[in-house]
Amino acid sequence: MSSHDPLLAESANTTSSPLSAADVTADRVKELLRSNEELMQLNAKLSDAQDKLMQSEKMASIGQLAAGVAHEINNPIGFIFSNFGTLERYLGDLFQMLAAYEEAEPALAGTPAAARLRALREKIELDFLKEDIPSLMAESKDGITRVRNIVQNLKDFSRVDTSQKWVLADLHHGIDSTLNIVNNEIKYKAEVVKAYGELPDIECLPSELNQVFMNLLVNAAHAIQADRGVITISTGADDSRVWVEIQDTGEGIAKENLGRIFDPFFTTKAVGKGTGLGLSLSYGIVKKHFGSIDVFSEQGVGTRFRVTLPIQHPQEV
Ligand SMILES: Nc1ncnc2c1ncn2[C@@H]1O[C@H](COP(=O)(O)OP(=O)(O)O)[C@@H](O)[C@H]1O
């Protein structure tokens, strides 16, 4: 009997039947099978976690890539925008000049120059051009302005142009630029209602808080299964703290899940849709800001997340 196996050793001591050793071996085998099963489950969980980590890693690099591209686009967009202004002025001048020529035209009546002008005017459809050019310019300017805003929002969002520093910042500005970034996720699902109060600037890492708002907004949009819902963003402050609430009319959170939603990798979404990291990251960011994040939810009615942050960090003692 191998003395290093307490199970077998013990049973050998307490019983004299030769069958019992076989029974014990069967038990042992069962136990081994069970722990093997456990190991396999653990292994599956690990590889699942690894998949999710890779997914989030990918998302992080996509974010960085987007920020980098925004940075690169910013410069050409800048000069296109400013050239456009100049071009608009020049065009105005040219139109003025053209009007002056047209006024002087009757003096040319009967000359070959007058016939040439008339032919050219018809060929290039001058009247149409005079109407179409300003509207083309306006449309293009609108397009460039939109691209410029997207780039600005991306830059604000990721703060690529500033290093991670604690600064005093306006949360409404952060929420608005985040809203523009996630607009695509939201606009087909929900109306966004802003109920902003008065907010003082607060001591924060703006791009990190933007991540929190983004996670809450995207989760809210994901929760809306009905045709269309409403996402309400409300803010307010007292003497020492500010709060931001993001409320949706989505499916709500099951009671048994409420305690787990901040756990890393907890998700009820399909693979590829959710990583289960959004809320756990948000929780970490809010904690780092000495704040708190609370959730109120009713299934079938909706969910409200409330982020409370101090205006200034507590003084260390
Ligand atoms: N606004 C919400 N409405 C309903 N469920 C939510 C909401 N926000 C979060 N949840 C639940 O919490 C889980 C974890 O959220 P999160 O950490 O952002 O991960 P993910 O969105 O990738 O699933 C979600 O899968 C979902 O079940």
Ligand SMILES: [Mg+2]
């Ligand atoms: Mg999420």
